[in-house]
Amino acid sequence: MDTTATIIFxxxxxxxxxxxxxxRNNIPASLRRGLAIAAIVFIAFAFFLIVYSLTTMGS
Structure with missing residues (x-):
């Protein structure tokens, strides 16, 4: 697994x-919901990558 790419992500x-x-006040209302959902998905995947890297650290 490439750790540099993971850390950058x-x-x-x-x-x-x-x-x-x-x-959030400067983002147009039409884009606000989509950006928020995308950010939640990216952050959730980032947490998954952190937990995955911690569990596979010893092996």
Whole structure:
């Protein structure tokens, strides 16, 4: 498993979530729901990657 790509994805997913939270008033209403759902999916997958990497760390 490529750890560099995984770390970059995790940082990008959390950055997207933070960006959406900080700029929620400037995002048009038509895009707000779609961006929020995409951010939730990316952050959930990032958490999965973190847990997966922790469980396979010893092997």
């Amino acid at each position: 995790i940082v990008a997913a959390f950055s997207l979530g933070i960006l959406i939270i900080m700029q």
